[in-house]
Amino acid sequence: MITIIAAVAANRAIGFENKLLYWLPNDLKRFKALTTGNTIIMGRRTFESLPKGALPNRRNIVISRTQSEFPGCDTYNSLEEAIGHCSSDEDIYILGGASVYEQALPIADRLCLTEIHDTPKQADAYFPEYKGWHEEKREEHTTDEKHNQAYAFVDYVK
Numbered sequence: 001m002i003t004i005i006a007a008v009a010a011n012r013a014i015g016f017e018n019k020l021l022y023w024l025p026n027d028l029k030r031f032k033a034l035t036t037g038n039t040i041i042m043g044r045r046t047f048e049s050l051p052k053g054a055l056p057n058r059r060n061i062v063i064s065r066t067q068s069e070f071p072g073c074d075t076y077n078s079l080e081e082a083i084g085h086c087s088s089d090e091d092i093y094i095l096g097g098a099s100v101y102e103q104a105l106p107i108a109d110r111l112c113l114t115e116i117h118d119t120p121k122q123a124d125a126y127f128p129e130y131k132g133w134h135e136e137k138r139e140e141h142t143t144d145e146k147h148n149q150a151y152a153f154v155d156y157v158k
């Protein structure tokens with residue numbers, strides 16, 4: 001199963017200057033719960049944005065055409081090659097960024113999105129359009145003392 005996981009603003013923005021746009025602790029918790037014990041695939045720039053490098057207790061895969069070594073990660077020079085080196089029983093989570101989401105959308109089975117009900121002032125990375133995907137589950141959350149934006153956890157299938 002190939003799942004795309006992303007936190008997406010109302011205008012599909014996902015990042016600015018290689019950083020995330022929002023700080024939503026419940027989103028981080030969900031991300032950890034879904035990906036721990038599984039395989040994550042990310043682009044080189046997303047790997048570089050991780051504050052402590054490879055994420056623990058997951059198989060980290062980075063795709064890059066320019067670098068072959070990332071600490072704690074397996075590295076391949078295309079998305080196809082990365083997926084080809086995963087076994088059929090691995091649950092694969094595509095972690096982004098924008099360029100990798102774009103390439104993975106046609107081959108993914110499922111989207112696990114956090115849809116943030118906000119439009120950021122600035123953004124330079126966007127999630128691709130995902131019209132045509134079927135909404136399977138939606139869980140709405142309002143703002144609270146730890147979450148400055150309302151958001152929804154939404155699962156889509158093809």
Ligand SMILES: NC(=O)c1ccc[n+]([C@@H]2O[C@H](COP(=O)([O-])OP(=O)(O)OC[C@H]3O[C@@H](n4cnc5c(N)ncnc54)[C@H](OP(=O)(O)O)[C@@H]3O)[C@@H](O)[C@H]2O)c1
Nearest residue numbers: 006007015018019043044045046064065078096097098099
């Ligand atoms: N909101 C979210 O959920 C979320 C999640 C992840 C990332 N983001 C944001 O997304 C932004 C980064 O996205 P991005 O598009 O700039 O970068 P990216 O997709 O993370 O990384 C791009 C790099 O990945 C490598 N790559 C991509 N496709 C490849 C392929 N088919 N074969 C081999 N290598 C490939 C290339 O590395 P080389 O140049 O080394 O060849 C490319 O320059 C940041 O702002 C980040 O914070 C947001």
